[in-house]
Amino acid sequence: MKVLQGFDYRRGTSIVHKMDPRAKLVYLILFSSLAVYFLSPYLLIFLFLSSVPMVALARIGGKWSQSIKGSAYFIVIIFVINFAVNLIQQLPLVDALTLSIAMSFRFVVLISIFSSYFLTTSPEDLTQSMVQLKVPYDYALTFNMAMRFVPTLSKEAQIIMDAQKSRGLEMEKGSFIQKIRNYIPVLVPLIVSSFRRAELVADAMESRAFGATKKRTSLYTLRLGDVDYAFLCIVVTSFAALLVSSLLIGFR
């Protein structure tokens, strides 16, 4: 799925890659909230444009645009559903159109904001942010491992599909229900393999003294630098300005 390209972190040397992940997390949370709150396409376009400088500075344009192109499928679905619902609710045509466009565009904005975060932040940095933000280590680690094994699972799913296709499984054949049933020979080995892997990873972790102390240390700790503070200032100020003006003017 092309849209997943937006979550495929690679090491980088840009300012954005080096920024403290907590600052980026603040951006993610504040601006996604605005994206969910705002309904006007103009405001949404503005939010979309806010992520563009980050994407440009981080030189992640390739994966970012792939991710957005990949979301086209979802955008169409969202538009159609919203449009239909709005018409049923007997909204005037223009309003129905504007609203549906806004809803579908909101999805694009969210993809853009999320991928500008995930493409520049390693799973480890995310975990470290969570830990330094006082999330219990076990939860942060679970999250980290889930992300780390996504490419492994994806590779394995491909191998399993190849193996079953070699035994005559035709994924595209048959009725809708048959097509769903065709996934069983792929999902079952994948799930079983994941359980087996979980046991082995647990063994490996214990063999490296996991659980020895309650307060782990870390090779790297996050420390906010000048760039981070500047970035946070801009983000928080824009967020406040947008939200306050929106409330005052009564325009979303």
Next chain:
Amino acid sequence: MIAFKGVSYSYLPGSTILDDVSLLIGDGELVAILGENGAGKTTLVKHINGLLKPSKGTVLINGKDTRESTVASTAKSVGLVFQNPDHQLFAETVEKELSFALTNFGFSPEESQERVNWAMREFSLEGYRERPPFMLSGGERKRLALASVLCYGPSIVILDEPTTGQDSGQKDRLATLLKKLNGEGKTVIIVTHDMEFVADFIPRTVLLSGGRVLADGATAEILARKELLDRASLVPPQLIDVCWSLGVQPSLQLDEVARNVERLVGGERH
């Protein structure tokens, strides 16, 4: 008959996994595709059962271009056994696992039943008919995965890294099985980096490195050529290493090597 004509394969632009591979494997041959990890061996055999189609060149299986058939129709005559049985086993019972391919390939219920019974006898899985595959031991699961591919009777059988993690006894049994399949007229291909197994049991070797065929011919000849092995980043089989260390004629036959070394020792005595 398997024919590769100038086959190149790229997954991403700029990275060629197979580079101008031309190859002919006749019916009933026993061949090893040998090379280090990453040489392109698995990619090559996936072209044989149609899982992959060449970016350039043609692959003909029994005269038919693989691009003109679905994977399922090519796979009916080409059985590919993957390295890890757990990537295949999914059914509720051993019986259902064995009938999976048979159902997919359109065998009648009566014939399916016959073939399932045959597979269970042949691979010592009788008594496990109703058992879930996951409850079998590692070795039993490996046999089951193999059985579930062989039971639909493909004329070409490919095994991907079948000797990984196997002890010597298991490898001997594998060799016996390969000879038996070959004796039945099947074309048998193994993909491996196991020099010893190839040296001991497989008459023909196709040496692959960096997606290109470095050599193709008699195992005894190819595995004795140092410059080829160096280019392919492979270590020589033990007997060849012994021969090189002692300066005797390279050979893959233990008796011959022993005799040559005896002669050497005898000669040096005087």
Next chain:
Amino acid sequence: MPIIEAHGLTYSYPDSPVPSIADVNFTAEQGEFILITGPSGCGKTTFCRCLNGLIPNSYGGTFQGKVIVEGSPTTKRPVYELAQKVGLVFQNPENELFCTSVEREVAFGLENLAMPRDELRPRVDEALSLVGISHLRDKSPDELSGGEQQKVAVAALLAMKPRVLVLDEPTANLDPMSAASVIDILTRINRESGVTVILVEHRLEMAAPHANRCVIFSGGKIVQDAPPSEVLYSDEMESLGIGIPKVVQVAKRLLREGRLARRPLSSKELSDAVRGCCP
């Protein structure tokens, strides 16, 4: 005092009525290089897990007898403590490496031990350099070859400075050159740092020349425990279904005819022995 001792060790996994290993007696001294081999499924993996306490502490099951590591029985110590003395490397690096960079992977164990950062860094650097993979430090484990991944696993354990390194078929999934490279590193570490190496291997021709002891498991028991030149040349080897290295097979013939004075374990040793026959 031996660094590891096992007395009458018998163990059955939780759902299994039959013991995987029975009445195993074993000792390992500091600095030894012990090669363990035997047919598949004969208890070698189970035995490895007993050495760092995973069995019985994490696996449950029925555990009889004793395993003593540096004087303490494994049943009375948590795995995280035993793991600092006995490092365990597994077969499949994909299930062993779970961080996104080699550096962090090697640091993981020390982070678990709450080592302060100014001690952590040099230890990570030392471990990477000991294994010869400092140039890989920023790479992600899934960018590495199988051999490199196993080296990372070894470095990750060495960072904790264990007295013993146990490796359960670490080269099973590797091609011959990567396998030789990993075994070379183990040999060097054993020689230079005095870390005891206990290696479970099928590739006897690669590992035997470096080992001072060869232990054979069969049917869950230890059936031989002696220097490789004794074990590999014994008549029992043939009946146990273990692959005898070709060098040994050739040398055996020469020995039978009295044409050889030594029992070589590698081509080089054979070549030296043959040359040595010249007056």
